[in-house]
Amino acid sequence: MIRVQEQDFDPGHELEQLTADNHAIGGVCSFIGMVRDFAGDAQISAMTLEHYPGMTEKQLEAIEKEAHARWPLDATLIVHRYGRLEPGERIVFVAAASAHREAAFEACHFLIDWLKTKAPFWKKESAPGGEHWVEAKASDDAATKRWDKT
Amino acid sequence: MKVLYFAWLKEKTGTAQEDLDLPDGVSDVAGLIAWLKGRGAGYGDAFADEAVVRVAVNLEHVDGEHKLSNADEVAFFPPVTGG
Numbered sequence: 001m002i003r004v005q006e007q008d009f010d011p012g013h014e015l016e017q018l019t020a021d022n023h024a025i026g027g028v029c030s031f032i033g034m035v036r037d038f039a040g041d042a043q044i045s046a047m048t049l050e051h052y053p054g055m056t057e058k059q060l061e062a063i064e065k066e067a068h069a070r071w072p073l074d075a076t077l078i079v080h081r082y083g084r085l086e087p088g089e090r091i092v093f094v095a096a097a098s099a100h101r102e103a104a105f106e107a108c109h110f111l112i113d114w115l116k117t118k119a120p121f122w123k124k125e126s127a128p129g130g131e132h133w134v135e136a137k138a139s140d141d142a143a144t145k146r147w148d149k150t
Numbered sequence: 151m152k153v154l155y156f157a158w159l160k161e162k163t164g165t166a167q168e169d170l171d172l173p174d175g176v177s178d179v180a181g182l183i184a185w186l187k188g189r190g191a192g193y194g195d196a197f198a199d200e201a202v203v204r205v206a207v208n209l210e211h212v213d214g215e216h217k218l219s220n221a222d223e224v225a226f227f228p229p230v231t232g233g
Contacts (some may be wrong), residue, residue, distance in 0.1 A: 033233050036224055049232065055209040080232060092233050099231050106153060112233055120206070120225075121232025122157035136229035 001076070004051065006083040009093055010079040018075050019097055019132050025074045029104040030095035037087035039134075042127040049091070051081040052120035056080070063114045067096065070110070071103040078111060079122065110147050117144040151220050155196070156227035159203065162196035174219050179205050180214035183223065196226075204229055 001018075011032060019025050035047050060078050067076055078092040094115065096107035123134040151170050155163050163186075173185045183205075187197045197203060205212055206225040218224065 051232070052154070052156055052206070052227065055206055055225065058209045116233035117230060119182075119232050120156070120227060120230050122228060123231045124157070133228065134231045136231050140233075 002057060002064055002078045002080075003076065004053075004060070004080050004082065006081060008081070008090060008135050009079050010056070011090075011093060014077060014093060015095060018077050018095055022097075024099055026099045027101040027104045028095055028097040029101070029108040030073075030093065031108055032090055032094075033092040033112070035085045035087045035089050035091060039125055039127070042125075042129070044087060044125050044127055046086050046126040047086055047091075048084045048124045048126070048131075050122045050124070051080075051082045054122050059119045060115070063111060063118060066114070067107045067111055071098065071107045072100075072104060073098050073107055076107065076111065078115065080115070080119065081088045082121070113140075113143045113147060115136050116140045151218065152223045154225040155221065156225065156229060159196045159226045165191045165192075172218055176218070178214065179207070179212060179216045179224070182218060183214070183226075202228060225229060 015028060015030060019028055037044050064076050064078060073096055075097040077095045081091055085091060094108055094111045096104045098104040116139050124131055125134055151172055153170055154167050155165050174202050176182050176185050183197055183200060186193045204227050207216055207222050
């Protein structure tokens with residue numbers, strides 16, 4: 001399941017919902033991305049996330065589908081927020097549940113790596129010197145490439 | 151054709167969304183970018199470095215050779231930075 005929303009989420013509640021009533025699940029692995037209060041040497045006071053409604057949902061669904069094609073998963077969840085967020089706030093939640101831990105760990109890692117380079121979100125940081133758009137990192141592209149099929 | 155701009159492309163063009171008829175002589179994404187660049191300072195600035203502009207047509211990532219029609223939704227944006 002995927003959700004794009006402005007409001008915060010409760011990770012415990014999300015995990016409970018994700019695994020409820022499926023006793024074939026042996027493990028669930030999750031990742032939470034949060035707003036840092038620094039970028040390099042700069043102090044960050046807030047971050048604003050913009051996205052492309054319609055394409056965002058479509059891309060997240062495609063990423064989730066790809067994870068299910070690659071690993072034996074019982075359930076997956078992607079929740080991504082948009083709007084203005086302050087340091088310490090949650091941005092994104094990704095979880096993968098499977099009968100065995102290896103698939104859960106790998107699929108969770110895959111979901112966040114692919115999301116970072118394929119889902120149409122853009123971050124703008126507010127620092128003392130003003131606002132600026134965050135630039136994409138080559139390391140994120142490398143992290144995505146790691147999952148390329150050979 | 152619906153054309154959308156996101157993040158700094160929206161700021162530089164001063165446009166979030168506009169309706170355009172496919173201009174004469176334009177058949178693909180690269181052609182549309184060349185045409186948009188000629189529309190004024192904001193657009194020229196937004197598309198100055200085409201290597202960092204990403205394009206989606208009808209919600210899918212495409213490249214410059216992708217053919218366009220008037221029924222398309224075209225979006226221009228920088229490399230994504232979510233997660």
